[in-house]
Amino acid sequence: MGKASRDKGLRRERAVVEIHTKSGLRAERVPLSGASHYRGNGADVDLYVRGAAPVKAEVKARGEGSGFRTLERWLGDNDALFLWRDRAAPFVVLPLHVWLEVVVRSARADADGDADRRDRRRGAELGPVPPTDPIARQVA
Numbered sequence: 134m135g136k137a138s139r140d141k142g143l144r145r146e147r148a149v150v151e152i153h154t155k156s157g158l159r160a161e162r163v164p165l166s167g168a169s170h171y172r173g174n175g176a177d178v179d180l181y182v183r184g185a186a187p188v189k190a191e192v193k194a195r196g197e198g199s200g201f202r203t204l205e206r207w208l209g210d211n212d213a214l215f216l217w218r219d220r221a222a223p224f225v226v227l228p229l230h231v232w233l234e235v236v237v238r239s240a241r242a243d244a245d246g247d248a249d250r251r252d253r254r255r256g257a258e259l260g261p262v263p264p265t266d267p268i269a270r271q272v273a
Contacts, residue, residue: 145194146177153180156233158240182236 146162153160159181176189195201204226208214212231217223227235 141194142177142192146192149178149190149192152229152233153236156237158182158236180236183239 150160150162161179163176163179177192178190179187180190181187198205204214208226208228212227214226215223216226
């Protein structure tokens, strides 16, 4: 890789970190763009959007956008594009503004300690609680 390509990649990685930082989220570049597997991480950028473990992000930049145009066409005016190959896990392509909205809301909900959200998540994990009736309470 030439110096110009390497410098361009570094600029894009720093821009991703700056965008997240300005949105109020902690983000940091992984040293040597993950080539050294710093802390076992081979990604370009760590994004701390929820909890202590970072979301590992890879950053790709192309001058003419080769390979990106088809994704952009498929996405169109939608907010998300789900890509699902046979016998493989699906992945999602999001425009930056949608991604930032999702992670900022998520971080805000964690910071606020949203009790309703916590209760909904707990209800989804445990399933519906059977209704208690007076007879069942007397037996117990």
